[in-house]
Amino acid sequence: MDLQYTLETFDSLSSEWTKLQEKSPTVPIFSSPEWSSIWWQHLNSGASLHLATIKNQGNVIGIAPLMVKKDVASFIGNIDVCDYLDFVVAPDSAEIFFHVLLDNLHKEGIRKLALAPLHPDSTVITTMPTPAHQLGWQMTCSQIDVTVELDLPATWEEYLQMLASKQRHELKRKLRRLEEEGEINYRSSSEASPQDIDTFLKLFRESREDKAEFMTPEREAFFRDITKTMTHRKIFRLGLLEVNSRPAASTIAFEYKNNVYLYNSGYDPQYAWLSVGVLSKALSIKDSIERGKKKYDFLKGDEQYKYHLGGHELPIYQCSLTYGRK
Numbered sequence: 001m002d003l004q005y006t007l008e009t010f011d012s013l014s015s016e017w018t019k020l021q022e023k024s025p026t027v028p029i030f031s032s033p034e035w036s037s038i039w040w041q042h043l044n045s046g047a048s049l050h051l052a053t054i055k056n057q058g059n060v061i062g063i064a065p066l067m068v069k070k071d072v073a074s075f076i077g078n079i080d081v082c083d084y085l086d087f088v089v090a091p092d093s094a095e096i097f098f099h100v101l102l103d104n105l106h107k108e109g110i111r112k113l114a115l116a117p118l119h120p121d122s123t124v125i126t127t128m129p130t131p132a133h134q135l136g137w138q139m140t141c142s143q144i145d146v147t148v149e150l151d152l153p154a155t156w157e158e159y160l161q162m163l164a165s166k167q168r169h170e171l172k173r174k175l176r177r178l179e180e181e182g183e184i185n186y187r188s189s190s191e192a193s194p195q196d197i198d199t200f201l202k203l204f205r206e207s208r209e210d211k212a213e214f215m216t217p218e219r220e221a222f223f224r225d226i227t228k229t230m231t232h233r234k235i236f237r238l239g240l241l242e243v244n245s246r247p248a249a250s251t252i253a254f255e256y257k258n259n260v261y262l263y264n265s266g267y268d269p270q271y272a273w274l275s276v277g278v279l280s281k282a283l284s285i286k287d288s289i290e291r292g293k294k295k296y297d298f299l300k301g302d303e304q305y306k307y308h309l310g311g312h313e314l315p316i317y318q319c320s321l322t323y324g325r326k
Contacts, residue, residue: 030082042222062097063088098131116318141319148298148311203266249280259295
């Protein structure tokens, strides 16, 4: 093997990063070059970029989207706006990738890796432990949250039958009550105008006090840029529920490798009695089924509506690696 380890920039690596990510079945959208670079632009808090590639005979087999503070490396991104993160690795090259990466990080003086948040199928969980142990890194992992996912059937009726009888009855009752309120319009679109994003952000802030506090100017700039960029990549989805021509609830999602990732949502509290928040998600699921999507990922958090809508939970992990044998 002719293995090379180099440090890159976002611009020098973008096309190779995209190609490699498309080949991997597990790399999350939150570790894409676009997501990482926009996060770095708006939310980086003083770390140094450490974007490493490993090539075999000139071909990129893996990318480590890292940032470094002192002697600690972590993923580009954070749990506030990135639900899963991972290395970008060719499926048949993961072990050699981690051998070369960890050996070079040690030589560069990095003594700890803090890696989170991690989906159970991430390369950190499935492949990294053995090379880490062999090279003298102590690795520990622990659960920090859950994510909730839903496998989508072929039709809406099949979906309703998947729900527990109580939840199926409640969902149908809420939909009937909504329809009785007046003129109801649900719009699902792969594009969003600046006005649509303004509406979403307004509903997001109004729906809960903690969401209003979360949406700092820096995070708003990130939201606006990420929606614009993912719209350009044709993987963005906006859902807007209107009651009597007034915006009542909105969702934004990303569609990636035939899966739908419900990224965030908001609603007008004056329509809370109509359950517009949960119904906007149900209508998003219905729309996803009708367009042939295979999985609906509610993303991290154990909010009860996710289970009521048929989701099942998986653990989200963090892993810490420290160099030096005990």
